[in-house]
Amino acid sequence: MQKLIVNGGKKLSGEIHIQGAKNAALPIMAASVLCGGEVILRNCPRISDVYSAMRILTYLGCKAGFEDKNVAVINSENISAEGISDELMREMRSSLFFLGAVLGRTGHCRITLPGGCDLGPRPIDMHLSALRKMGVTIREEFGTLDCTAENGLHGAKIDLSFPSVGTTENIILAAVTAEGSTIIRNAAREPEITDLAEFLNACGAKISGADCGEIIIRGVEKLHGCQYTVMPDRIVCATYLACTAAAGGDIVVSGCRPSDIEIILAVFEQMGCIVHTGHDKIYFSANRPLKAVAPIRTMVYPGFPTDAQAVVMAPLCRAKGTSVFVENIFENRFKHVGELCRMGADILVEGKVAVIEGVNRLYGAKTCAADLRGGAGLVAAALSAEGVSEISDIHYIDRGYEEIEKALSSLGADIIRI
Numbered sequence: 001m002q003k004l005i006v007n008g009g010k011k012l013s014g015e016i017h018i019q020g021a022k023n024a025a026l027p028i029m030a031a032s033v034l035c036g037g038e039v040i041l042r043n044c045p046r047i048s049d050v051y052s053a054m055r056i057l058t059y060l061g062c063k064a065g066f067e068d069k070n071v072a073v074i075n076s077e078n079i080s081a082e083g084i085s086d087e088l089m090r091e092m093r094s095s096l097f098f099l100g101a102v103l104g105r106t107g108h109c110r111i112t113l114p115g116g117c118d119l120g121p122r123p124i125d126m127h128l129s130a131l132r133k134m135g136v137t138i139r140e141e142f143g144t145l146d147c148t149a150e151n152g153l154h155g156a157k158i159d160l161s162f163p164s165v166g167t168t169e170n171i172i173l174a175a176v177t178a179e180g181s182t183i184i185r186n187a188a189r190e191p192e193i194t195d196l197a198e199f200l201n202a203c204g205a206k207i208s209g210a211d212c213g214e215i216i217i218r219g220v221e222k223l224h225g226c227q228y229t230v231m232p233d234r235i236v237c238a239t240y241l242a243c244t245a246a247a248g249g250d251i252v253v254s255g256c257r258p259s260d261i262e263i264i265l266a267v268f269e270q271m272g273c274i275v276h277t278g279h280d281k282i283y284f285s286a287n288r289p290l291k292a293v294a295p296i297r298t299m300v301y302p303g304f305p306t307d308a309q310a311v312v313m314a315p316l317c318r319a320k321g322t323s324v325f326v327e328n329i330f331e332n333r334f335k336h337v338g339e340l341c342r343m344g345a346d347i348l349v350e351g352k353v354a355v356i357e358g359v360n361r362l363y364g365a366k367t368c369a370a371d372l373r374g375g376a377g378l379v380a381a382a383l384s385a386e387g388v389s390e391i392s393d394i395h396y397i398d399r400g401y402e403e404i405e406k407a408l409s410s411l412g413a414d415i416i417r418i
């Protein structure tokens with residue numbers, strides 16, 4: 001098992017380019033199944049979840065691979081399977097997006113319950129009830145879901161009880177070539193949804209309202225391939241800013257979209273960091289002792305994203321005063337807290353609330369990642385700790401971060417992978 005060894009206490013400096021967004025690339029790769037042609041995806045991150053998605057595409061009979069460093073080429077002319085193996089389904093939660101896409105392409109799909117980071121029970125009830133409204137019959141037995149649209153998929157009016165990102169994406173994928181129109185009310189408004197809609201529209205779909213919570217999809221006969229550039233990863237961007245806030249220093253982040261993370265930038269400014277933004281750049285400085293911030297509640301977009309909770313918590317461990325997080329989206333997303341406390345942090349978790357009392361210093365310790373963003377939070381904390389930290393189970397981190405140790409080393413961090 002690989003580990004990261006971090007020798008903390010070094011300030012960061014330099015410029016870093018932000019990778020393409022995992023949570024946009026994955027649904028877009030699933031959507032490529034609907035095109036029946038060649039898709040060229042630029043700014044596609046080389047992360048393990050993308051390789052998992054390529055294995056699913058290959059399993060389905062598509063061609064999928066990287067042509068250049070971050071250019072993925074997918075050809076879905078031939079689909080030979082109408083299902084995904086249990087092993088592949090278990091690799092990540094995003095395997096679920098392939099359900100809507102394969103149903104849209106073939107009218108039948110057999111899957112098992114998806115895997116992914118353990119953030120609490122991650123039911124798929126909303127996905128299934130929406131697909132049933134679109135004409136899909138779902139037979140569930142022993143964890144296998146056999147989904148069939150006997151008379152083809154048809155449009156529907158769907159009111160989501162919660163603006164679920166994955167459910168919104170699955171409905172879009174099933175609706176783009178369905179008979180008639182589909183309207184999704186209380187839809188998720190995350191920027192990755194807009195990116196998926198823009199990709200599909202470039203392939204000939206007719207989707208509107210992706211950024212306003214009420215999405216209308218008018219079914220079309222057929223889609224075609226296209227060339228598309230994936231949006232920058234807003235959570236990876238927030239992560240490297242959090243690393244700098246924790247370790248101190250001055251960095252420039254390029255190839256990012258500051259408008260996607262305004263609410264997070266405001267939190268860093270509350271901490272005492274200096275933030276200047278350009279069109280696709282952020283100039284970030286953290287050279288003063290940090291201050292605690294007002295309570296942070298994770299919410300759906302455009303609120304504070306749950307995916308940024310762990311990474312923003314790291315610098316707050318040494319901020320002067322008391323900070324509070326309320327995790328409203330997932331039931332079990334504080335697994336990094338115990339590991340931070342091993343480094344000397346003073347954090348109390350009560351249900352969905354975490355109370356952080358700032359301490360003067362953190363100390364290097366042996367820690368273990370338990371999920372993707374929690375692992376990234378441990379890296380940020382280790383950069384600010386005195387002494388050497390070891391982070392194991394870093395396969396979680398590799399799911400969403402392209403060579404995190406190389407990115408941070410380029411900013412002057414003393415971090416190696418063994």
Ligand code: EPZ
Nearest residue numbers: 023094121122123124125126127164165166167307329330
């Ligand atoms: C997506 O997960 C992201 N993953 C997550 O990012 C992100 O944390 C999450 O959205 C929230 O923004 C991808 O895009 C691949 P949800 P998803 O459906 O689609 C409940 C990361 O770190 N729910 O919006 O699974 C669910 O249990 C990952 O990159 C139901 O109850 O999120 C959760 O409490 C982690 N029934 C809440 O909704 C359903 O049918 C939000 O889930 C579906 C969801």
